[in-house]
Amino acid sequence: KLKAVIFDLDGVLTDTASYHYKGWKRLADELNIPFDEKANENLKGIDRMGSLNKILESSKCIYSYEEKLALCDKKNRYYQEYIKGITEKDLLIGVNKVLIDLKEKEIKIGLASVSKNAFSVVEKLMIVDYFDYIADANKILKGKPDPEIFMTCAEGLGVKIEECLGIEDAAAGVTAIKRAGMIAVGIGNKGILQEADVVLESLEAFDINEMIERFF
Ligand code: G16
Numbered sequence: 001k002l003k004a005v006i007f008d009l010d011g012v013l014t015d016t017a018s019y020h021y022k023g024w025k026r027l028a029d030e031l032n033i034p035f036d037e038k039a040n041e042n043l044k045g046i047d048r049m050g051s052l053n054k055i056l057e058s059s060k061c062i063y064s065y066e067e068k069l070a071l072c073d074k075k076n077r078y079y080q081e082y083i084k085g086i087t088e089k090d091l092l093i094g095v096n097k098v099l100i101d102l103k104e105k106e107i108k109i110g111l112a113s114v115s116k117n118a119f120s121v122v123e124k125l126m127i128v129d130y131f132d133y134i135a136d137a138n139k140i141l142k143g144k145p146d147p148e149i150f151m152t153c154a155e156g157l158g159v160k161i162e163e164c165l166g167i168e169d170a171a172a173g174v175t176a177i178k179r180a181g182m183i184a185v186g187i188g189n190k191g192i193l194q195e196a197d198v199v200l201e202s203l204e205a206f207d208i209n210e211m212i213e214r215f216f
Pocket residue numbers: 008009010017020043044045046047048051076112113114115116117118170173
């Protein structure tokens with residue numbers, strides 16, 4: 001039986017994925033490291049230091065841990081500048097309806113974002129009250145594609161793994177959901193999200209009754 005739906009944030013509920021890209025792109029340009037949208041695809045869902053390490057793979061320089069921390073801070077300052085103006089108008093299409101449908105059906109709602117800015121973004125989007133559990137990215141030891149954050153959410157919601165459905169826009173995120181043992185709904189490109197049980201263009205096409213019939 002479906003008891004909980006666990007959402008990723010960036011790229012699923014709002015388009016902060018593009019702000020993360022803008023932040024990394026600005027940093028990479030400053031460091032003269034090649035970086036484009038295609039390379040960015042591999043950063044989606046990956047935590048801050050993990051993302052920086054992937055970008056630095058294309059650099060000729062070697063950076064100390066302290067230097068890397070400073071670069072992470074810099075990217076985060078850029079990112080925070082970009083997300084300052086987020087309001088409920090920045091919710092992606094279909095999100096409000098899905099959240100309302102889930103509440104009506106008494107299906108629990110969780111948030112599984114490895115972003116340390118997730119809570120502040122959800123606050124700006126004015127949807128905090130919908131969530132029964134929001135994973136604390138500061139306490140997650142292994143980021144996506146490790147299943148830890150999705151398993152932590154299931155535990156926090158008080159439901160079994162097989163009673164959960166996860167929704168993700170990143171390949172690493174879909175892998176995390178599948179490794180946790182949950183049904184995975186991908187939002188975006190079928191070619192990129194091959195491991196997902198079903199891929200939709202956006203949450204506008206998400207029908208909870210159809211999901212229950214198909215998978216639960
Ligand atoms: C998100 C993004 C990633 C970002 C990560 C860490 O994960 O998809 O691109 O690097 O959070 O974010 P921050 O630097 O704000 O801590 P998710 O899990 O929401 O897709």
